Amino acid sequence: MTTLAKYLFGVVAALALLALTHVDPAVARDAAQAANAPIVSAPIASAPVAAVAEFQVAQAEEPPAEEPNATEGEDEAPPKLDTGDTAWMLTSTALVLMMTIPGLALFYGGMVRKKNVLATVMQSFAVTCIVTIVWMVISYSLAFKDGGAMNAYIGGLDAFLLHGMGSDTLSGTIPESVFMTFQMTFAIITPALICGAFADRMKFSALVIFMVLWSIFIYAPIAHWVWGGGFLGGLGVLDFAGGTVVHINAGIAGLVCALFLGKRVGYGTENMAPYNLVYAVIGASLLWVGWFGFNAGSAVASNGAAGMAMAVTQIATAMAALAWMFIEWIVHKKPSVLGIISGAVAGLVAITPASGFVDPVGALWIGAAAGLGCFFAATTVKKAIGYDDSLDAFGVHAVGGIIGAILTGVFAVEAIGGHPGLLEGNPGQVWTQVVGVAATIVWSGLGTFVILIITNILVGVRVSQAVEIEGLDINLHGEVVQ
């Protein structure tokens, strides 16, 4: 325990150092802002998700301007609180939290063996708590506040400890408190998804350290790149609800974790059948329902864009579930329960970046591609390469996310999201999407690797073989499922 205390102290000290180093750039930025009036006059409201802001402005003005500028729009008419938007965003926030607890907890908990059920459920629950605090302290600020000279890559520390957020500060047409909490639930589910890759063998102490570091150094920057005014949003990468930020990010981190930790004892020889697929079905269903908050909520408004996002989410999910079910029926002779729910999650992942930009027919194709692609990744590719991604965090979330991100560039409809895709004669969008995917893969992959090395030096990432064989529940948490 004393060593753990030492490491925690070290983490806090590192955070404090980071805060100090940001003092200088902040001062410099103030000077820059004095010369650049619009940024100063635009209050917190310039913070909302860049992609979404662009999207809404494009909706309002009939001929979509090339890269409409959110700041300009807000200068003309200062945003007022919209009670309809606020009500929907309060609801969405609750829905997205429900995706992690109990949704993901049950989905993952049902798929592991009986001896590891509690440890797996504990991971989702603990991540929820850890990321809530980290987000409140620093990550929200790093993701959504202006980073001055470094703004293309990382936000600033203006909102350290949520400084400046009152009950009357707005973010677009909703209170900033709602926007911050809504984004917090995204920051929570992303690292929780990674747990699927290292299930059955990660130390809990290592998980705690890993999640704190990952949330700050991987999630916050990538969220900033796409939504907080960073370079990917600036390039025009379309990511409505987090295909790159959430799913590719978590999936790639999962693959790196699976490779770093190595295979589970007995992988490929022992029976690793799920403990209780009914739990997994309940979990997947809660994910599906919660995803309406995730995708339709990413409109950050209660309007037609949110409605269309909800419709295409439902369509793509059903299509992907059926695609997985039928291909499995053909290849493995039986349509399995685990198969249809896996397909549904693959479809939810793939439609995530596309949900504000495609029409229902585009959703149908994205769903079909995700169901087939993720089936192939989670069965054939995993077996061929031989990594042990326990619950297919990579096979479903990274592969589904990449399929969705790239197909967003293909199927984007100008009349819906203000951005034409390949099918409307804009092949450049596909390339832009590829750049977004590649940047996410590189940062997530390398960063996760470095964080794993640090965590491994501090406490060791993997449990002993004896603990792994007897089970994590009794050894790490002192409890068992009877």
Add this chain to the structure above:
Amino acid sequence: MKLVMAIIKPFKLDEVRQALTELGLQGMTVTEVKGYGRQKGHTEIYRGAEYAVNFLPKIKIEVVVPAKMVDKAVDAIVAAAKTGQIGDGKIFVVPVEQTVRIRTGETNESAL
């Protein structure tokens, strides 16, 4: 007295219980067990990962009967538990030396 021990398919339990009750036998002990015989196991597939499951779930019934009832009891179990498919199970008959009813202290056949 004989102990009749039958391993049967789980879904046949109720039919077997009924058949034995009709013979006038009062009471039995039932256990959920796993095992294999000629049926061997089966294969489960989860996201493409195949697992051979060697031990299949069965039900074990234990009934102690008077010696003269053994053949009837065995026949009743066979009739009730038979599907004709592989994996119907087996019946073992073994001698019992003594029986005591705990509540009254009765012994042997009067304790059955």
